[in-house]
Amino acid sequence: MSDAAIGQPVLLDAAPTHLIISVKETRGRRGAAPARASRDLTDTIKLSQARRGDRGVIIQVGAHCHHQVEAVELERRLLELGFVEGARIELLHEGLFGRDPIAMKVDDMRVALRRHEAASLTIKLDVV
Amino acid sequence: MDMALKTARVALVGNPNSGKTALFNALTGAHQKVANYAGVTVERKEGLIRAASGRTLSVLDLPGTYSLRARSPDEEVTRDAVLGRLAGETPPDVVVCVADATNLRLVLRLILELKAVGRPMVLALNMYDIAQRQGLRIDLEQLRAELGVPIITTVATRKRGIDDLVAAIETQAEAAAQNENSWRSPDAAELRTAAREAERIMKVCVRPPERPDTLTGRIDSVLLHPVGGMIILMAILFVMFQAVFSWAAPLMDGIEGGIGWLGGLVAEVIPDGLLQSLIVDGIISGVGSVLVFLPQILILFLFIIALEDFGYMARAAFLMDKIMGGAGLHGRAFIPLLSSFACAIPGVMAARVIDSKRDRMTTILVAPLMTCSARIPVYTLIIAAFIPNETVWGFANLQGLVMFGLYAAGIVSALVVSLLIRKVFWRGAVEPFMMELPAYKTPDMRSVLFNLWLRAKIFLNRAGRIILPLVILLWVLATFPYPPENATMPDIDYSFAGMIGRALEPIFAPIGFNWQMVIALIPGMAAREVAVAALGTTYAIADAENATGLLASTLSAQWSLATALSFLAWYIFAPQCVATLGVVKRETNSWKWTWIMIVYMFGLAYLASFATYHVAVALGGG
Numbered sequence: 001m002s003d004a005a006i007g008q009p010v011l012l013d014a015a016p017t018h019l020i021i022s023v024k025e026t027r028g029r030r031g032a033a034p035a036r037a038s039r040d041l042t043d044t045i046k047l048s049q050a051r052r053g054d055r056g057v058i059i060q061v062g063a064h065c066h067h068q069v070e071a072v073e074l075e076r077r078l079l080e081l082g083f084v085e086g087a088r089i090e091l092l093h094e095g096l097f098g099r100d101p102i103a104m105k106v107d108d109m110r111v112a113l114r115r116h117e118a119a120s121l122t123i124k125l126d127v128v
Numbered sequence: 129m130d131m132a133l134k135t136a137r138v139a140l141v142g143n144p145n146s147g148k149t150a151l152f153n154a155l156t157g158a159h160q161k162v163a164n165y166a167g168v169t170v171e172r173k174e175g176l177i178r179a180a181s182g183r184t185l186s187v188l189d190l191p192g193t194y195s196l197r198a199r200s201p202d203e204e205v206t207r208d209a210v211l212g213r214l215a216g217e218t219p220p221d222v223v224v225c226v227a228d229a230t231n232l233r234l235v236l237r238l239i240l241e242l243k244a245v246g247r248p249m250v251l252a253l254n255m256y257d258i259a260q261r262q263g264l265r266i267d268l269e270q271l272r273a274e275l276g277v278p279i280i281t282t283v284a285t286r287k288r289g290i291d292d293l294v295a296a297i298e299t300q301a302e303a304a305a306q307n308e309n310s311w312r313s314p315d316a317a318e319l320r321t322a323a324r325e326a327e328r329i330m331k332v333c334v335r336p337p338e339r340p341d342t343l344t345g346r347i348d349s350v351l352l353h354p355v356g357g358m359i360i361l362m363a364i365l366f367v368m369f370q371a372v373f374s375w376a377a378p379l380m381d382g383i384e385g386g387i388g389w390l391g392g393l394v395a396e397v398i399p400d401g402l403l404q405s406l407i408v409d410g411i412i413s414g415v416g417s418v419l420v421f422l423p424q425i426l427i428l429f430l431f432i433i434a435l436e437d438f439g440y441m442a443r444a445a446f447l448m449d450k451i452m453g454g455a456g457l458h459g460r461a462f463i464p465l466l467s468s469f470a471c472a473i474p475g476v477m478a479a480r481v482i483d484s485k486r487d488r489m490t491t492i493l494v495a496p497l498m499t500c501s502a503r504i505p506v507y508t509l510i511i512a513a514f515i516p517n518e519t520v521w522g523f524a525n526l527q528g529l530v531m532f533g534l535y536a537a538g539i540v541s542a543l544v545v546s547l548l549i550r551k552v553f554w555r556g557a558v559e560p561f562m563m564e565l566p567a568y569k570t571p572d573m574r575s576v577l578f579n580l581w582l583r584a585k586i587f588l589n590r591a592g593r594i595i596l597p598l599v600i601l602l603w604v605l606a607t608f609p610y611p612p613e614n615a616t617m618p619d620i621d622y623s624f625a626g627m628i629g630r631a632l633e634p635i636f637a638p639i640g641f642n643w644q645m646v647i648a649l650i651p652g653m654a655a656r657e658v659a660v661a662a663l664g665t666t667y668a669i670a671d672a673e674n675a676t677g678l679l680a681s682t683l684s685a686q687w688s689l690a691t692a693l694s695f696l697a698w699y700i701f702a703p704q705c706v707a708t709l710g711v712v713k714r715e716t717n718s719w720k721w722t723w724i725m726i727v728y729m730f731g732l733a734y735l736a737s738f739a740t741y742h743v744a745v746a747l748g749g750g
């Protein structure tokens with residue numbers, strides 16, 4: 001079961017944005033690379049950037065959000081559907097167009113989500 | 129009155145797809161719809177049972193929800209029932225929380241919320257058969273102690289644990305204290321706290337399964353494969369429409385033969401005259417021409433029911449999501465639209481699962497464009513009369529292919545219209561899409577067959593209650609008044625029906641409809657398949673001397689190909705179903721939207737028929 005402590009949300013507001021951008025670039029080439037080049041840079045990502053096969057633990061729900069008005073509501077919906085800090089995530093399937101939506105295992109439940117909403121979840125990938 | 133005999137009101141509450149309706153059916157003997165996806169039940173249903181003690185229990189089946197903090201109309205139904213918010217209603221005496229034993233985490237949080245409501249509670253741990261098969265170990269004593277709620281294990285589909293559940297409900301109704309309702313909408317921090325508490329209870333009481341369900345994962349890796357999954361979805365639809373034609377053919381021939389034989393028999397027994405005409409031309413030709421389609425409709429439902437029970441619907445929604453989103457439809461619109469393949473009425477109602485009002489409106493407005501089963505008789509009749517029964521590309525039946533095309537036309541037009549609605553009436557962000565993907569289940573043969581039988585009953589019922597009276601009325605209109613002495617045209621031309629048809633013909637002439645078609649469209653407003661019955665009656669009367677009894681062959685002799693195609697195009701769009709319009713009025717609670725729908729659908733129907741007719745004539749089909 002989940003070995004990560006179910007703790008307070010880890011706030012990432014201080015994280016510089018270029019960090020996320022570099023994540024994207026690294027991940028683009030990932031298929032060819034045998035392992036992640038710089039793990040310390042890439043192990044914390046938005047769920048919307050995750051790819052098929054990625055596993056990890058949710059460390060933050062509802063920080064970043066496209067739905068300004070609905071931000072609070074979306075966060076509560078996600079929490080009610082089991083997306084809470086500490087839950088284990090494994091990305092199982094991606095859609096055909098733009099790899100969207102995504103289907104994942106959240107603890108022991110299967111859930112589908114659009115990447116748009118997945119952007120409000122931050123996950124820490126397992127150290128491989 | 130004796131306390132022990134006071135009726136106890138019981139509400140079934142729980143996460144979507146946990147088996148509430150299956151349990152409701154097991155308790156009350158009802159036949160409400162059960163299927164393997166979230167959001168099947170969207171309204172409250174009440175049933176009465178008599179417990180062994182003689183007490184009456186009034187059981188309420190409710191839509192599934194993850195919390196009482198309702199957002200969509202179906203969740204509001206549940207919230208209002210649990211909190212007793214409806215006018216003249218008190219909260220239920222006992223809340224039965226129905227949980228999927230294999231998926232407890234979310235329902236544990238819901239239970240914590242339900243406890244705040246303060247009603248006596250019972251926890252039904254449903255799907256216990258699956259939990260046992262997986263070797264899932266739940267410490268029931270511990271869970272009971274943690275939650276402070278009696279627990280009954282149940283297998284709703286096998287009616288196991290039902291007596292124990294009723295007994296526990298009764299005990300709770302009598303003994304358990306009712307507390308003040310302290311529920312209020314939780315904020316995010318409270319949700320996190322509750323989720324943590326649920327996680328703690330999980331750790332203490334539930335040991336992970338020894339034989340977890342790996343089958344669902346393996347099936348998904350095929351069915352949700354980005355490319356393969358799409359191909360399989362298309363293949364399933366393709367096979368479905370091919371089957372509607374090829375499997376049904378022998379059965380339809382049998383029914384057709386039976387009806388022809390019956391007509392002949394009646395014509396021999398009853399002397400020539402009005403009565404014979406009423407029975408043979410009116411009732412047998414009219415109702416019979418619709419009854420022929422029973423096998424096709426059952427085959428379609430066989431596919432739909434099997435896919436629903438298997439758990440494929442949520443997968444199809446996943447695969448189609450990007451396309452639907454591109455057309456501006458809400459992610460959860462897929463299941464309402466898919467339900468509309470059976471009938472637009474449950475489809476429009478299923479739109480209740482969509483939380484945003486605008487997205488719900490869009491879905492309701494386009495749902496009737498999906499090809500409902502009542503269109504099958506119309507489509508099949510025309511296809512059988514005008515499309516050769518050939519094999520193309522070595523494997524596909526041409527008639528089935530045209531049918532597939534008509535379904536595709538319905539789907540594509542629904543997508544285009546919803547895109548336009550979004551552009552014209554409202555722009556703005558697309559609502560979130562979040563959906564549970566249920567574990568696959570083997571459909572139970574007995575319940576599939578039973579559901580098919582229910583569908584057959586509904587179809588026959590409609591034939592008796594709607595089609596029969598309308599056909600008799602049409603027969604009267606088409607028979608009287610009698611033609612004058614020196615009539616040169618067929619008798620029917622002088623009847624009321626002939627007059628009405630001729631009066632309206634100019635409106636429909638530009639799209640290639642003759643007056644017989646026009647009078648079929650009028651009773652056809654009641655329901656789409658009525659038009660087939662009406663054509664059957666009209667042509668039987670008009671052509672009483674050399675009627676072959678087979679409507680399709682009469683039509684192929686009387687209509688041009690262009691007219692036939694135009695008629696098909698009309699039926700893709702025209703809102704020829706008062707029941708659907710009634711449900712749209714009820715669900716949108718607005719005459720304005722109902723009228724918008726009527727106008728746009730008739731408008732599209734006319735335009736599409738006009739274009740089809742003229743293109744077909746230009747290509748030599750006139």
Ligand SMILES: Nc1nc2c(ncn2[C@@H]2O[C@H](COP(=O)(O)OP(=O)(O)OP(=O)(O)O)[C@@H](O)[C@H]2O)c(=O)[nH]1
Nearest residue numbers: 145146147148149150163167168169192255283284
């Ligand atoms: N094996 C097994 N399957 C069950 C049991 N109870 C229900 N099911 C199946 O679970 C699925 C969901 O059942 P429903 O009764 O429709 O669930 P619901 O809670 O009413 O769902 P919503 O109305 O969508 O909230 C169906 O496929 C049922 O056949 C059970 O005890 N054992």
Ligand SMILES: [Mg+2]
Nearest residue numbers: 148149168169
């Ligand atoms: Mg239900």
